[in-house]
Amino acid sequence: MVNIGTHVSSSKSLDLVFDRGLEVGANSIQFFLRSPRSWAWIERTKREKELFMKKAKESGISPTVVHASYLFNLASDEEELFNKSVKGVIEELALCEELKIDYYVIHAGKTKGRSKKEGIERIHQALENIFKKVELKHCYFLVETLAGQKGEVGENTQEIKQLIEPFKDSNIGVCIDTCHLFASGYHIDTSEGLEEYKREFDSLIGLNRIKVIHCNDSKAPFGSKKDRHEHIGEGYIGLKGFEVIVNDKFLKTLPFILETPKEGDMDIVNIKRLRSLEHP
Ligand SMILES: [Zn+2]
Numbered sequence: 001m002v003n004i005g006t007h008v009s010s011s012k013s014l015d016l017v018f019d020r021g022l023e024v025g026a027n028s029i030q031f032f033l034r035s036p037r038s039w040a041w042i043e044r045t046k047r048e049k050e051l052f053m054k055k056a057k058e059s060g061i062s063p064t065v066v067h068a069s070y071l072f073n074l075a076s077d078e079e080e081l082f083n084k085s086v087k088g089v090i091e092e093l094a095l096c097e098e099l100k101i102d103y104y105v106i107h108a109g110k111t112k113g114r115s116k117k118e119g120i121e122r123i124h125q126a127l128e129n130i131f132k133k134v135e136l137k138h139c140y141f142l143v144e145t146l147a148g149q150k151g152e153v154g155e156n157t158q159e160i161k162q163l164i165e166p167f168k169d170s171n172i173g174v175c176i177d178t179c180h181l182f183a184s185g186y187h188i189d190t191s192e193g194l195e196e197y198k199r200e201f202d203s204l205i206g207l208n209r210i211k212v213i214h215c216n217d218s219k220a221p222f223g224s225k226k227d228r229h230e231h232i233g234e235g236y237i238g239l240k241g242f243e244v245i246v247n248d249k250f251l252k253t254l255p256f257i258l259e260t261p262k263e264g265d266m267d268i269v270n271i272k273r274l275r276s277l278e279h280p
Contacts, residue, residue, distance in 0.1 A: 005030065005255055007067065028257060030259070049098070049099060065104075119153045141170070147179070149225055155184045179227065179228070179237070216229040216232075220236070231270055
């Protein structure tokens with residue numbers, strides 16, 4: 001059976017992510033370590049951390065994934081935003097290590113009009129600072145494949161390769177997002193297109209670097225470069241596309257994490273839809 005999880009709220013107390021995951025029948029979970037629209041960093045109490053570790057063991061939910069704050073931009077040429085972003089990642093990543101969280105997923109950065117080359121160099125500078133401060137022993141740092149809006153770095157496999165290349169000896173990997181890949185121009189919704197994508201990824205980077213899948217349908221059409229998530233089967237990837245994706249012999253060994261809109265009981269519905277597409 002495929003491991004299917006979802007993004008859950010971490011509000012009130014961090015350990016509640018496990019309760020919220022179990023409620024919707026998730027095998028794995030993703031969450032934020034700070035409120036997604038705020039820079040404020042809250043030091044967690046010893047009690048809260050212990051409770052988190054206890055539930056991590058008892059709940060059976062695995063792996064655990066943290067999504068970096070959307071406010072960060074490691075490609076920024078504005079000194080203040082760059083420094084705040086580096087500091088923010090260090091805070092989050094150090095807590096991930098401490099809590100033995102498996103994966104930390106980040107949108108590497110946006111160039112907003114500057115060249116991709118400049119953006120990639122800036123991100124390298126950020127990652128050097130970050131990995132100097134936090135030694136990854138348990139947690140993997142995952143760069144996410146992006147749709148390509150506003151000069152997002154990581155909209156194709158070549159850029160992802162350049163991003164991670166200098167840090168290949170660290171715990172570094174890739175999170176692929178089905179919506180972003182489709183919107184950026186990869187036909188992963190057909191078996192030919194998916195095979196082609198995997199072949200390219202394997203020859204440039206190596207498939208074993210892919211650790212997590214963000215599983216979202218796309219509200220925006222193929223190649224639109226727009227990052228707009230939709231419920232499974234209700235967007236341009238469609239149920240047929242997800243049937244290909246969820247039964248792929250490599251992808252089905254990875255955790256699928258939903259980041260679909262939070263509406264009513266749609267988490268439960270989306271998980272069931274994905275499950276129903278799985279071949280025995
Ligand atoms: Zn993301």
